[in-house]
Amino acid sequence: MLSTTVTPSEKRQALRAGLASGTLQRFPGAFTPLTAPLIQQLGFEGVYISGAVMAAELGLPDIGLTTLTEVAQRGREISRMTDLPTLIDADTGFGEAMNVARAVHELEDAGVSGLHLEDQVNPKRCGHLDGKEVVSLDRAVQRIAAAVSARRDADLVIMARTDIRGVRGLDAAKDRAKALEAAGADAIFPEAMASLEEFAAIREAVQVPILANMTEFGKSALFTHQQLQDVGVNIAIHPVSLLRIAMGAIERELQGLRDTGTLDGAVERMQTRARLYELNDYAAYSAFDEGVFDFEVPGAEPR
Incomplete structure (x- = not known):
C-alpha cells in the first residue's frame, strides 16, 4: 500500500546483480505509475522511465524541454509503485558538470536504481532521428565523470549513452564507448545500432554491460530477447511501446x-x-x- 517496501538501495543492488547475471534484463517503459506494478506482475526484471515518454505526456517533442524537476518527480512516482529496479533517462544531464551532479542527487533522492546520460549537443533530438550532433569526447567524458563523482550511493548505476554511431559510424561508437567506460560508466547504451553485429562489436569493445534500445520505428530492427542475449547484450529497453499501444x-x-x-x-x-x-x-x-x-x-x- 502507498509504496514499495523494497528500499532504493536494495533495488540498486538488484539492478547490478541482474546486469551481472548473464541473463538479459527486460525493462519495458512505464508511461504511468500504474503500469509499473503491471510490468512487475507479468515477470519482467525492471522498469524503464523514458525521456521521450515524459515529454510526450506533457505534449512536448523529445528535444530536451523537460526539466530536472519534472523528470525527478516522474521517477519518484514510478519507482515508488514497484519492487523492481528502475532505470531513468536523464537526457544530457540538464546542463554541464555541476548540473549533472545535481541531477544525480535529485534522481537518487527520487529512488531510481540507475540513470543514463547522453553525449548529444543541446537541444538534443530523439536518438533514432537524423540530424543529431554530439559533443566532443572531452565534454562527454566530463558528464560521466561528474555523475560518478556526485553519486552518494555507490550502487546507483551510472550508464553512458552515446549517439555517435548515427553521426560518425560504428568505429567512432566503439572508441567513445571505451572512453566512457574509462571515465567510470557502469554500463554503455550505444544508441541506434543498425544490426546484431554492431551490438556484438560494442560488446567486444567494452567490459561493462551494454543496453539495446528496442524502440519501434527506429534505426534498429526489433530483435528478440534471445537474439540480443546471444550477442552479449545485458539489458533491453522498450521505452515508448506501452504509450504507443495505449x-x-x-x-x-x-x-x-x-x-x-x-x-x-x-x-x-x-x-x-x-x-x-x-x-x-x-x-x-x-x-x-x-x-x-x-x-x-x-x-x-x-x-
Missing part, C-alpha cells in the same frame, strides 16, 4: 465513440474495474482505513 487503442476507441455515440462495443477490450483495483491495491487501502476508524484509544472514556 494511444493507438485510445484513438481507435474515440473514433468509435464519435461514429456510434457509445463505447458499449469497446467494453470487452477495456481493463475491468476489478483488475484496476488489483493493480492499485484498493483492498489494502480500504483495510487500512477501516483499521484507523475502528481504533480505540486504550483507557479512554467512550464519548
